[in-house]
Structures are given as structure tokens and as C-alpha cells.
Amino acid sequence: MSRVDVAELVRSVVENRRHERGPLLVILHDLNDQLGYIDSTVVELVAGELNVSRADVHGVVTFYTDFRTEPAAGVSLKLCRAEACKAVGAERVVEHAQQVFGVRVGETTPDGSVTLDQVFCLGNCALGPAAQVNGKTHGRVDENRLVEILASAETTERASATSPGEPS
Amino acid sequence: MTTDAQPATALTPVLSRNWDRPDSFTLQSYRETGGYEALRTALNTDPDSLVNMVKSSGLRGRGGAGFPTGMKWSFLPADNPKPRYLVVNADESEPGTCKDIPLMLANPHVLLEGIVISAYAIRSSQAFIYVRGEVLHVIRRLKHAVAEAYDAGLLGRDILGSGFDLDVVVHAGAGAYICGEETALLDSLEGYRGQPRLKPPFPAVSGLYASPTVVNNVESIASVPSIVANGVEWFTAMGTEKSAGFGFFSLSGHVARPGQYEAPLGVTLRELLDMAGGVRAGHELKFWTPGGSSTPILTDEHLDTPLDFESVGSAGSMLGTRALQIFDDTTCVVRAVGRWIAFYAHESCGKCTPCREGNFWMVQVLDRLEKGEGTEDELDKLLDICDNLLGRAFCALGDGAASPVMSSIQHFRQEYIDHVEQGGCPFDHRKSTVWGADS
Ligand SMILES: Cc1cc2nc3c(=O)[nH]c(=O)nc-3n(C[C@H](O)[C@H](O)[C@H](O)COP(=O)(O)O)c2cc1C
Ligand code: SF4
Numbered sequence: 001m002s003r004v005d006v007a008e009l010v011r012s013v014v015e016n017r018r019h020e021r022g023p024l025l026v027i028l029h030d031l032n033d034q035l036g037y038i039d040s041t042v043v044e045l046v047a048g049e050l051n052v053s054r055a056d057v058h059g060v061v062t063f064y065t066d067f068r069t070e071p072a073a074g075v076s077l078k079l080c081r082a083e084a085c086k087a088v089g090a091e092r093v094v095e096h097a098q099q100v101f102g103v104r105v106g107e108t109t110p111d112g113s114v115t116l117d118q119v120f121c122l123g124n125c126a127l128g129p130a131a132q133v134n135g136k137t138h139g140r141v142d143e144n145r146l147v148e149i150l151a152s153a154e155t156t157e158r159a160s161a162t163s164p165g166e167p168s
Numbered sequence: 169m170t171t172d173a174q175p176a177t178a179l180t181p182v183l184s185r186n187w188d189r190p191d192s193f194t195l196q197s198y199r200e201t202g203g204y205e206a207l208r209t210a211l212n213t214d215p216d217s218l219v220n221m222v223k224s225s226g227l228r229g230r231g232g233a234g235f236p237t238g239m240k241w242s243f244l245p246a247d248n249p250k251p252r253y254l255v256v257n258a259d260e261s262e263p264g265t266c267k268d269i270p271l272m273l274a275n276p277h278v279l280l281e282g283i284v285i286s287a288y289a290i291r292s293s294q295a296f297i298y299v300r301g302e303v304l305h306v307i308r309r310l311k312h313a314v315a316e317a318y319d320a321g322l323l324g325r326d327i328l329g330s331g332f333d334l335d336v337v338v339h340a341g342a343g344a345y346i347c348g349e350e351t352a353l354l355d356s357l358e359g360y361r362g363q364p365r366l367k368p369p370f371p372a373v374s375g376l377y378a379s380p381t382v383v384n385n386v387e388s389i390a391s392v393p394s395i396v397a398n399g400v401e402w403f404t405a406m407g408t409e410k411s412a413g414f415g416f417f418s419l420s421g422h423v424a425r426p427g428q429y430e431a432p433l434g435v436t437l438r439e440l441l442d443m444a445g446g447v448r449a450g451h452e453l454k455f456w457t458p459g460g461s462s463t464p465i466l467t468d469e470h471l472d473t474p475l476d477f478e479s480v481g482s483a484g485s486m487l488g489t490r491a492l493q494i495f496d497d498t499t500c501v502v503r504a505v506g507r508w509i510a511f512y513a514h515e516s517c518g519k520c521t522p523c524r525e526g527n528f529w530m531v532q533v534l535d536r537l538e539k540g541e542g543t544e545d546e547l548d549k550l551l552d553i554c555d556n557l558l559g560r561a562f563c564a565l566g567d568g569a570a571s572p573v574m575s576s577i578q579h580f581r582q583e584y585i586d587h588v589e590q591g592g593c594p595f596d597h598r599k600s601t602v603w604g605a606d607s
Pocket of ligand 2: 346364515516517518519520521523524561562563564565566567
């Protein structure tokens, strides 16, 4: 996206949300969903639109884990590493994923196809190990199932919290 | 959930009653099981009587601290002209706690019905549900349920022809445990970084946008319709005198059938374990948390402690969120505590020094101790750091972080020393995992 397009997008997102009180977090969620990340250019644009300081926006972006400051890959893979999933083999899945993609947790593959992240509990404890792929939660994930899920994720759309759609 | 032997205390499925229906999360299914009937009753009742009803039921907050819900509602100042807000705390992220998320997934409408009744009782026409950002599936389901409720006239203008208006907004967090603390949550809801505010003033006086605000846990609010439907006596017949009613007990870890068991407060771990098929076959209970990682750990000595606010308190811990994490004899307590503190260090919001620095250093020390590179003196160092945390941190996250460290040293000091003397961890960690147990 060119700078002009980004500016246009930021303006329209802010316009949609301006009537809400304390809209910064919602605006950042929208932008994070649509752009995949929020970098310093976006921070500056949002600050300008809302008439707050860049530091205010930067502070919020960096406080919350969900906001990315670098481009996200086509596939966002989050593996649960909380106690319940650990007890049923989450660490093996994490190690496997790190090996297969050649990245560590928190990193994106050099070709930009997959971002590997960790998350602490998806509330799917009875069906661990759990993974979230492009916003969709999967249970009983092992090395083989991980490959299957990722293969099908490539072809499906990104699901986000803000898009309507049926609950899955 | 099958029961092998007849337990002394029976389960009391109220909020989980319809969970085994395949479509339990739909409005239609909820209505088929009597849903939204309590709302009709409530809307024909005077709001103050509802507050009094909740007060006399003895319902105490299910979010951890156990503050009486009706009393919290009655703290809203009568003479403040500003709008009042109801904020539902659905940020559930305390390690081991898994009750609100399954509840909202399986039965979102019981929460919505509770919200309408509670908002009507406190005379608020705007409610927010602040949900953990990570659980996108729950956010989607809640939004869907809210839309269903609007379509059916259960939210919005003139609800069920009563003249009462209520709007509900589902607000997603963005990945920060501290946003579960009620004042940090309010800051986050206002669009800022979620850092705790100085109390007083309490939210009831000056909360969201400096307006009178009630912040309650999901389970607290979801329990309200059942009280309206069945009455105060029905509710107080369950539980103990000072801890009335029922609640979710979430069993996880080394237990045969983990899951959410809805039982009267005052049930014991022994009874719950009986229902859950016991500790993992071939192993003994070593330690457990009564209410998530922020509550001091207990041991097999406490199997018969009634799980109510008072009894767990006198046993030296806290009922917390009733997140019972069960650890058997294969678990290294130093390792488990180390993992928890790594979590607190990561989630410390950085506002106050004891928590920001204390957790950072405790991770270093625990890591060394676990690897067998520590010294016995370092146990005192840990306790010293805890002493600077407990009661001295700005919010309860700091107190919570001291809990596992202090209680584990109290109950398992020798195990820490074994690590030092043997120059390494005496446990085979694979044995404490599910796949390691088979091999
Ligand atoms: C670090 C921290 C995290 C918390 N997380 C939650 C949470 O996720 N959900 C919750 O209901 N209460 C949480 N609480 C407790 C809230 O501050 C508050 O006491 C509770 O929401 C009040 O609701 P209740 O009276 O219905 O229990 C947390 C407290 C602290 C200090
Ligand atoms: S105790 Fe920790 S989380 Fe709470 S205000 Fe201090 S630094 Fe923040």
C-alpha cells in the first residue's frame, strides 16, 4: 500500500469510529486487522487524525501484545503455551513449528508466509494442545495436524474479531 | 461428567445446565430451557428491590476477591447526575482459570440476561463486556449473541415493552493480563494503556469516564438471573453461611477428568477429585492452587478444606477464581513456580517498582535455583523480594506474584535445598507430562 492509500485507510477507519468514546483501541484493532501491523507512519497518521500526541498512540500500540509493529505474514499461527496445553504436549508442537519454519516464537519466516507467536490460554484447555490460525481456534493439535491446518489456512480468508460472520 | 461413587456434595449445574445441548449457545435453545424468563420477572420488579434481593442472597464476586455483589451495587451514589455504567469483566487470564470463557462460549445468553437485569437494577442504560483479546472465538460468539438479543427486542429500546433501554458493547482487549484488574480495565476501555488507577476513588464513585461504574465478573453477573428466577432462599440453601450459592470449580492438570464442575461453595477438593476420577492414575497429589496461580499453593493436607472464602482463608490461601490446578508427585515445584513468575514478570505493567523489578529478579533467581546453580541463601533473597512485593505493590498483581513463591518455600523448602545440594533438578520433567507418562 502506498503512503497515500494508508493515509486514506486511516482516515476512513477513524471516521467510522470517531463517534465512539475512547476510540483509540478500537481504531488500532481495525487497523491491525486491515493492515496487519501498525508502524510509525500509521502511528503518526492516527495521532494526527485524533489530535493526540504520537507518544500517546505509540504507548498504547506497544503496551498490548496483539498490536504488531511489523508486517504480519499471510498466516498467523499462535500456539498456546499455558499449563494445560503444556501438559499435553504443546512444547513439542512449538519445537516442531520452530524447526519447520526455521524461526523462533515471535518471528516471521523470511519469505513472509508465516508468523509464529505464542499465546497463554485460548480457553480451550480440555482440547489441548490448542492453536489459533488466522483467528480460528483448533484443538488437539499435534505435528501432523498442524501441517494440515496450515495447508487449509493458506486458502481460507483471514478471520478477524471485527468481521461479522458466524461464530465458529 | 459421570460420578463413580456417590459424593457427599452433589453438583449443582445452573449456569452449565444446558451445556450438553449441541446448540446451547443460540437464543432459541436458551429460551427452550427457560432463558429470559427471569428478565420478565425482573422488569416487573422495582430496581431497588432487585438490588436488595442480590444483597440478601449473599452473592459474592466470582472474579477473585469475593466482594458482596449487592453491596457493591448499593455503593453507587444516588445524587450523581452522570450516566451509570455496567462493565462486565471478561478478561479471564489468571493462569489456570477457565470458567468465564467456556461459559460465554456455551451459554452467552445467560450472561446477557444477567446484564440486562443487573443494568436495570442499578439504573444503567449502557453496559460493556470487556473480553480478552486473544479469544477471538468467544468475541465472535458474544457479538453474535448480542445481535440475536437486539433482534429479539431483549436489548436496545424499550426492552420487552418495559420502557427500559439498554445498549451492550462487546469490547476486545488486546493481550494484557493486567487489564483484568478493574481500574486498568477501565483505562483500557477508555482507549489508554491498561494500568491500574489509584483507589480510592473506587469505580462505584468514579469509574468509566469518571462516572459511577459497577465492574463485575462474568460469573457474578450470570448468576443473577437464577437468583431472580428461584429466589433468595434457593440460593442461600447452597454453599455456606458466608459463602452462599454455587460456582464453577475448574479442575486442570494431573486429574483424570479435567473440566468445569459447578458445585456449591464449600465443596472439598477430595469430593471434586472423586467426581473427576481422581489424580492421574498411579500418582499422588503433591500440591494444588485453590484459585489460580495468585493464590498460595496448598498440599494434600488440605484435601478436606471446604472451598469457601473463609475456610480457604484460614488455611492460609484464598478461594480466588476456584481454578484448581492439580500437580502430582512428578512435578518439580521450583520449576512450576518459576514458570508462574515468568508469567508475572511478562505481565507486570511496569507502573510500580516492587513488581516490575521484583518479578524480573525472581525469574533470574528461580531459574538459577532450578538448574541447581543457586545457593541456600537465595531462598532468603526470594523471601526478601516477596516481602517488598506483598502489600507494597500498587495493585494486586504484585501480591499475586508473591503468593506462589512464599507458599512453595513454606511447604517445600527442602525441595529447593535438594536442587542446591544435588546441583540440579531431581525430577524427570517428562514424567509430569501426559506423553511422558506413557513411555
Ligand atoms: C492482576 C489482576 C487481574 C484480574 N483479572 C480479572 C479477570 O480476568 N476477571 C475478573 O473478573 N476479575 C479480575 N480481577 C479482579 C478485578 O479487579 C475485580 O475485583 C473483579 O472484576 C470484580 O468483580 P466481582 O466482584 O464480580 O468478582 C483481577 C485482579 C487483578 C489484580
Ligand atoms: S503491581 Fe505490577 S501490575 Fe500492579 S501496578 Fe505495580 S507494576 Fe503494575
